[in-house]
Amino acid sequence: MGKVINIQPVTRIEGHAKVVITLDDAGNVADTKFHVQTLRGFEKFCEGRPVEEMPRTVCHICGICPWAHHLASAKAADACYGVTPPPAAVKLRRLMQNIAYVSDKILHFYFLAAPDFVIGPDADYSVRNVVGIIQAAPEIAKQVVHMRHLGAQILEHFAGRAIHPTFAVPGGVSKPMTEADRQYTLPLAKELLEFSKFSLKFAKDNVFPKYIDAIKSIGVIKVGYLGTVTEDGALDFYDGKLRLMKPDGAYDDFAYEQYVDYIGEWVEPWSYQKFPYAKKWGKLSLDLDNPVGVYRTNCLARINVADKMATPLAQKELEEFRAAFGRPAHYTLLYHYARLIELLQCAEQTVELLNDPEITSTDIRVPITPRAARGVGCVEAPRGTLIHDYECDANGLITKLNLIVGTTHNTAAINMSVNQAAKLCIKDGKYDQGALNKVEMAIRAYDP
Amino acid sequence: MAVKVVEDWLNACSGCEISILNIGDALLGILPQLEFVHMTALIDHKFFGQLGDGTAMDIPEAVVGIVSGGVRNEEMKHELEEIRKKVKFLISLGSCACYGGVPAQANMFKNEETFEKVFRQSVTTEPAPDPKDPNVPPWTSTCMAVDEVVKVDIAIPGCPPHPDWIAEAITALLEGKTAWSLPERSVCDTCPVIREQKSGGGPVKRWLQNMEFNPEEGLEKMRCINEQGFLCMGPVTLAGCAGKTGVPRCIQARTPCRGCFGPIRKGARPMVEMMGALTSVGLDPKSLVDRRAMMNRYIGGHGVLTVLPARPAR
Numbered sequence: 102m103g104k105v106i107n108i109q110p111v112t113r114i115e116g117h118a119k120v121v122i123t124l125d126d127a128g129n130v131a132d133t134k135f136h137v138q139t140l141r142g143f144e145k146f147c148e149g150r151p152v153e154e155m156p157r158t159v160c161h162i163c164g165i166c167p168w169a170h171h172l173a174s175a176k177a178a179d180a181c182y183g184v185t186p187p188p189a190a191v192k193l194r195r196l197m198q199n200i201a202y203v204s205d206k207i208l209h210f211y212f213l214a215a216p217d218f219v220i221g222p223d224a225d226y227s228v229r230n231v232v233g234i235i236q237a238a239p240e241i242a243k244q245v246v247h248m249r250h251l252g253a254q255i256l257e258h259f260a261g262r263a264i265h266p267t268f269a270v271p272g273g274v275s276k277p278m279t280e281a282d283r284q285y286t287l288p289l290a291k292e293l294l295e296f297s298k299f300s301l302k303f304a305k306d307n308v309f310p311k312y313i314d315a316i317k318s319i320g321v322i323k324v325g326y327l328g329t330v331t332e333d334g335a336l337d338f339y340d341g342k343l344r345l346m347k348p349d350g351a352y353d354d355f356a357y358e359q360y361v362d363y364i365g366e367w368v369e370p371w372s373y374q375k376f377p378y379a380k381k382w383g384k385l386s387l388d389l390d391n392p393v394g395v396y397r398t399n400c401l402a403r404i405n406v407a408d409k410m411a412t413p414l415a416q417k418e419l420e421e422f423r424a425a426f427g428r429p430a431h432y433t434l435l436y437h438y439a440r441l442i443e444l445l446q447c448a449e450q451t452v453e454l455l456n457d458p459e460i461t462s463t464d465i466r467v468p469i470t471p472r473a474a475r476g477v478g479c480v481e482a483p484r485g486t487l488i489h490d491y492e493c494d495a496n497g498l499i500t501k502l503n504l505i506v507g508t509t510h511n512t513a514a515i516n517m518s519v520n521q522a523a524k525l526c527i528k529d530g531k532y533d534q535g536a537l538n539k540v541e542m543a544i545r546a547y548d549p
Numbered sequence: 550m551a552v553k554v555v556e557d558w559l560n561a562c563s564g565c566e567i568s569i570l571n572i573g574d575a576l577l578g579i580l581p582q583l584e585f586v587h588m589t590a591l592i593d594h595k596f597f598g599q600l601g602d603g604t605a606m607d608i609p610e611a612v613v614g615i616v617s618g619g620v621r622n623e624e625m626k627h628e629l630e631e632i633r634k635k636v637k638f639l640i641s642l643g644s645c646a647c648y649g650g651v652p653a654q655a656n657m658f659k660n661e662e663t664f665e666k667v668f669r670q671s672v673t674t675e676p677a678p679d680p681k682d683p684n685v686p687p688w689t690s691t692c693m694a695v696d697e698v699v700k701v702d703i704a705i706p707g708c709p710p711h712p713d714w715i716a717e718a719i720t721a722l723l724e725g726k727t728a729w730s731l732p733e734r735s736v737c738d739t740c741p742v743i744r745e746q747k748s749g750g751g752p753v754k755r756w757l758q759n760m761e762f763n764p765e766e767g768l769e770k771m772r773c774i775n776e777q778g779f780l781c782m783g784p785v786t787l788a789g790c791a792g793k794t795g796v797p798r799c800i801q802a803r804t805p806c807r808g809c810f811g812p813i814r815k816g817a818r819p820m821v822e823m824m825g826a827l828t829s830v831g832l833d834p835k836s837l838v839d840r841r842a843m844m845n846r847y848i849g850g851h852g853v854l855t856v857l858p859a860r861p862a863r
Contacts, residue, residue: 367677
């Protein structure tokens with residue numbers, strides 16, 4: 102056997118992962134693996150905890166998308182206790198989610214992904230980062246730092262916390278929005294909307310055209326997609342039905358509770374991360390030419406499964422995107438494009454919700470009583486469909502819980518993209534740090 | 550000359566790193582003074598060389614090491630020990646690094662129970678043996694705080710720590726100081742609510758209803774959450790979650806403090822003291838559901854949370 106290349110840690114992603122590429126004697130790729138090296142065990146230690154404490158416990162699963170876990174958990178808790186939050190509470194939850202996601206998408210595009218495109222994929226690693234961007238484009242960097250932080254400031258002003266929130270509770274939310282809160286937030290939300298428009302234009306003018314060859318080659322695979330849509334097929338982050346699309350575009354729609362009928366999780370001995378797959382499609386196979394059961398989540402998946410965007414400006418952008426890349430679009434680096442279209446929808450919805458008179462209603466929580474039940478709560482986390490499935494006893498203490506988080510759905514697809522990119526970039530024993538970075542670019546597109 | 554910094558997350562969620570970014574506009578002034586020679590979140594430095602052909606984990610020399618997250622597996626332990634060797638000052642950032650954090654609640658269970666649940670007892674998982682591979686590090690026997698493994702020079706607790714404190718501690722180091730710590734005050738010391746040293750008495754209420762307050766009025770017009778009959782960890786929790794000037798963050802959301810900054814001082818016994826605080830306002834602390842986990846939510850390292858012996862069948 103030939104050489105082994107260890108890319109560790111995979112950088113500008115969240116968490117602990119390494120890529121191991123094994124070359125054959127001729128220096129070509131024989132095998133690749135994307136190893137996830139950590140496990141925290143929330144599925145176990147949440148047992149015995151009260152259901153109403155879950156939203157402010159499981160948010161700690163992810164410090165980048167705590168609002169996604171917080172809200173999926175609150176929805177699972179609503180379902181356990183058999184309550185429907187009042188309309189204003191749902192709107193406030195959606196408002197907080199959209200603002201948090203605006204920050205998240207700015208973070209990923211500019212801080213994590215942009216160094217590969219603005220500084221360049223082959224640039225020396227010491228400058229291929231956000232500090233390099235600050236030096237290369239100080240005016241944009243100043244805006245980016247300010248705008249990403251602005252979302253956090255809005256959340257903190259109203260909901261106390263931007264990271265690891267406590268605001269959503271079973272049956273509703275912890276406090277109503279006053280007119281003064283609304284007046285404070287609205288102009289800031291409009292700033293975020295303007296910056297979102299700018300970001301998409303900036304990327305369409307300066308990034309995507311320049312890297313179209315990379316987009317058409319790095320990490321490209323053809324697999325299925327999972328996301329959430331409303332009854333009339335619009336992309337929704339907070340609520341709806343799940344849509345599982347085959348690589349050719351045919352799809353099944355199903356309710357949250359039915360996820361167990363469609364999704365199985367495979368365990369490989371070489372990763373703590375499981376491999377969810379569409380079990381109705383057959384036995385999981387990561388074969389690049391003929392994959393079976395593999396689907397993707399996160400923005401490109403959502404854009405593919407949705408019939409339309411929920412807001413007018415984002416819808417226009419989707420139409421332009423589809424005219425160029427079709428539906429479903431399979432190029433992996435298009436995740437970056439899809440992410441910015443979603444950024445626009447989140448910013449538009451933030452302004453819409455703040456202009457909704459009901460947002461300041463004081464009817465924000467219904468009474469709850471513990472009971473024995475099962476509750477499944479889902480939202481679209483920035484990184485994909487987030488499933489929280491709880492069972493509790495008559496006293497409302499958790500007896501069982503199953504979590505499938507956004508990036509986990511992408512395990513199989515990331516492994517395939519790594520394999521494809523490695524084969525593309527490493528040939529006859531020839532590679533450099535830029536080539537290995539391109540393998541990581543295939544991972545970063547998924548924003549794991 | 551920029552000061553060299555190594556930053557990494559161990560058993561963490563990235564929230565501490567996001568909190569660094571939440572320094573906000575001032576970040577652009579601080580960043581040029583620092584040279585991150587390793588930071589998984591933002592910088593492409595690799596442990597095994599940029600071509601992936603190294604054989605030993607290479608951590609660059611630096612003045613400051615910043616580590617978030619507790620220690621959950623053998624590789625994290627090894628990395629932490631390597632970082633300690635290469636840096637002059639080590640900062641444990643956040644409550645996972647300082648006390649074990651929320652993931653240290655896993656210390657209430659045997660490791661085998663967690664693996665059994667995750668890989669063989671989950672509804673969608675096709676049961677399989679525990680992952681075992683040279684690239685999948687085995688768990689340590691418990692989830693530990695950083696100072697259970699190496700010496701820590703500066704602890705910045707919080708979940709996440711407030712950016713004010715991160716900036717202040719880093720600035721102190723840049724100015725040549727070698728020690729920094731948060732003032733020993735409780736969350737209650739910084740909380741503006743009305744306190745009358747009594748409640749309606751009886752059992753501690755579960756958090757099944759909202760606090761009583763008038764949303765048009767500030768916190769200074771709201772009654773203390775413990776005195777409303779709920780568990781609020783404020784009396785035994787270190788202040789600072791809202792930085793130098795703000796009111797406690799969870800209280801700002803009109804929700805109880807969950808104790809994320811940990812104990813007010815070393816050697817404190819928050820569970821005993823919290824039960825005393827509840828008693829002092831007339832509540833029955835023994836009525837609190839899931840008391841042990843609720844009162845030690847963020848501090849399960851240092852042997853605070855352990856596997857309890859199985860109860861005899863009744």
